[in-house]
Amino acid sequence: SAERNRELLLMFLYFCLCRTIWVQPRPSTWWAAVSSSWDKVDWKENFRMTKTSFLHLCDILRPRLTRQHTNFRSPLSVELRVAICLWRLATNLEYRAISRLFGIGTSTACCVTQQVVTAINVVMKPLYIKAPSEAELKVIVQGFRDRWALPQVAGAIDGTHISIMAPDENPVDYYNRKNVYSVILQGVVDNKMKFWDVNVGCPGKVSDARVLVNSSLYSRGENGTLFPGWIERLNNVDIPLHILGDAAYPLLPWLVKPFPEGNGLTQPQVNFNYRLSQARMTVGRAFGRLRGRWRCLLKRCDAHISFVSHIISACCILHNYCETANEEWVDEEPADNVDDFADSEIDPPANNGEQIRDALCAYLAQ
Ligand SMILES: *[C@@H]1O[C@H](CO)[C@@H](O)[C@H](O)[C@H]1NC(C)=O
Numbered sequence: 001s002a003e004r005n006r007e008l009l010l011m012f013l014y015f016c017l018c019r020t021i022w023v024q025p026r027p028s029t030w031w032a033a034v035s036s037s038w039d040k041v042d043w044k045e046n047f048r049m050t051k052t053s054f055l056h057l058c059d060i061l062r063p064r065l066t067r068q069h070t071n072f073r074s075p076l077s078v079e080l081r082v083a084i085c086l087w088r089l090a091t092n093l094e095y096r097a098i099s100r101l102f103g104i105g106t107s108t109a110c111c112v113t114q115q116v117v118t119a120i121n122v123v124m125k126p127l128y129i130k131a132p133s134e135a136e137l138k139v140i141v142q143g144f145r146d147r148w149a150l151p152q153v154a155g156a157i158d159g160t161h162i163s164i165m166a167p168d169e170n171p172v173d174y175y176n177r178k179n180v181y182s183v184i185l186q187g188v189v190d191n192k193m194k195f196w197d198v199n200v201g202c203p204g205k206v207s208d209a210r211v212l213v214n215s216s217l218y219s220r221g222e223n224g225t226l227f228p229g230w231i232e233r234l235n236n237v238d239i240p241l242h243i244l245g246d247a248a249y250p251l252l253p254w255l256v257k258p259f260p261e262g263n264g265l266t267q268p269q270v271n272f273n274y275r276l277s278q279a280r281m282t283v284g285r286a287f288g289r290l291r292g293r294w295r296c297l298l299k300r301c302d303a304h305i306s307f308v309s310h311i312i313s314a315c316c317i318l319h320n321y322c323e324t325a326n327e328e329w330v331d332e333e334p335a336d337n338v339d340d341f342a343d344s345e346i347d348p349p350a351n352n353g354e355q356i357r358d359a360l361c362a363y364l365a366q
């Protein structure tokens with residue numbers, strides 16, 4: 001398509017630019033200084049991870065970042081390039097400032113960041129953000145059961161807005177209800193706040209329900225390939241594996257949401273909603289931690305719209321990478337705990353979601 005061609009042309013121009021700049025790199029002793037003199041706290045503050053995790057990350061990305069046929073060979077070490085990228089994601093500092101810090105050119109800082117973000121997505125996404133295996137699912141379901149006494153729960157879903165600069169094309173689509181331009185990150189997390197599915201880049205004006213319906217998660221949920229058919233029979237109703245969502249989502253056999261507020265809820269329904277909201281906090285806390293670590297998502301992400309999704313996705317991957325390595329992180333107040341109380345604007349296909357929710361509610365009341 002024309003759009004794709006334009007994208008390719010832009011990329012090509014970019015690569016030419018990178019190439020000319022890399023012919024004469026400015027020398028940098030920055031990295032040598034960092035790796036010998038920084039202590040634990042410095043590493044955590046600046047790269048959001050321990051030195052061990054950082055070096056392991058470099059090893060994961062090294063084959064891709066040193067490949068010959070990428071048009072250019074960077075004279076900068078893999079460690080330095082990964083450091084530049086993480087610095088940018090962690091601080092959202094302007095490239096001009098980063099380039100001064102690292103002793104490189106501004107466009108080099110920008111190219112390097114793009115290159116490493118791309119490498120993270122290509123190399124690590126299949127490893128770090130994927131539907132859980134059956135063995136992993138068993139652990140997740142047990143985790144939700146142990147912690148929140150909810151049966152058959154495989155995750156919690158929500159959407160969050162990432163602020164961006166007004167894009168040149170169709171800016172109105174990106175203008176959200178909170179009067180800023182944004183794209184939406186839809187995430188499903190497990191009981192340990194790790195993302196196992198993300199959908200990135202829908203324009204900010206789109207509702208959470210529509211983002212869901214347009215995502216591959218939804219197609220898989222509806223065609224029955226999302227989860228294995230494990231059933232638990234409660235109060236004579238077969239309860240399938242499901243995820244938990246807020247009121248903005250449609251009620252589906254594989255997505256359970258609260259009873260609508262304000263319709264004269266019974267006490268068991270009130271209790272059920274409360275229990276659900278407690279378990280759903282895993283996803284809100286995951287978003288909070290994601291943004292706390294990678295502050296380019298907390299502030300306005302000033303990357304070009306064509307690259308914003310890659311950055312968001314890379315941050316989710318790095319979040320999982322850090323959580324998998326059991327990196328400690330002190331949570332701040334979740335920046336994104338505003339619940340959507342508006343009921344879903346999507347009419348779900350005919351299903352037995354109500355029956356499942358009623359059975360779960362009755363089960364919790366026993
Ligand atoms: C729906 O998804 C497709 C690709 O999966 C994407 O191109 C399109 O922009 C999405 N639509 C909306 C409204 O986000």
Ligand SMILES: *[C@@H]1O[C@H](CO)[C@@H](O)[C@H](O)[C@H]1NC(C)=O
Pocket residue numbers: 216219220223225
């Ligand atoms: C189910 O949907 C997913 C996502 O669209 C697709 O990749 C898969 O082939 C579908 N499977 C079946 C059995 O229809």
